[in-house]
Amino acid sequence: MSSFSDSPANEAPFRVIEDCRFGEDVVVRQFANLYGCEVGGGTRIGSFVEIQAEALIGRRCKIQSHAFICAGVTIGDGVFVGHGVIFVNDKRPRATAGDGGLAKPEDWELLPISIGDEATIGSAAVILGGVEIGAGAMIGAGAVVSKDVPEGATVVGIPARARDQQ
Numbered sequence: 598m599s600s601f602s603d604s605p606a607n608e609a610p611f612r613v614i615e616d617c618r619f620g621e622d623v624v625v626r627q628f629a630n631l632y633g634c635e636v637g638g639g640t641r642i643g644s645f646v647e648i649q650a651e652a653l654i655g656r657r658c659k660i661q662s663h664a665f666i667c668a669g670v671t672i673g674d675g676v677f678v679g680h681g682v683i684f685v686n687d688k689r690p691r692a693t694a695g696d697g698g699l700a701k702p703e704d705w706e707l708l709p710i711s712i713g714d715e716a717t718i719g720s721a722a723v724i725l726g727g728v729e730i731g732a733g734a735m736i737g738a739g740a741v742v743s744k745d746v747p748e749g750a751t752v753v754g755i756p757a758r759a760r761d762q763q
Contacts, residue, residue: 601635605642620656634666637674655714669709669726676712679720679738684710686726713748722757 620638633650708726731748
């Protein structure tokens with residue numbers, strides 16, 4: 598069983614880490630914001646990354662700079678998340694509720710996202726809520742993933758499709 602601590606293995610300036618759990622030898626670079634997430638041992642998190650509460654990151658992952666990982670995202674072991682990847686957990690985002698006031702947590706539906714072990718997500722890809730990406734899948738740079746991706750598949754484009762369907 599892995600042990601967890603409340604801080605990463607390294608020191609870095611200008612980062613915010615609140616209420617997180619870290620496996621052994623996790624590195625979080627400067628200017629990262631992590632809130633209420635769990636990060637598995639050996640993972641590397643780049644600068645300017647935000648990981649929100651209730652996100653789960655596996656062991657030995659690489660999260661490159663400027664990635665945004667929202668609540669409800671579960672990332673398996675050995676996953677590569679490229680620069681500027683964005684996860685979106687709500688298909689109908691709104692700033693205001695039906696009464697005209699600012700939307701509250703109960704005014705939207707969190708759509709979970711699951712990324713299988715050893716998957717690769719290319720830079721600037723967008724992963725929409727409710728999607729499952731299978732183990733070993735490859736998501737091309739700039740792809741917009743709106744549907745499940747089977748294990749071992751490669752998808753590219755907008756919307757993302759199997760490479761042989763382009």
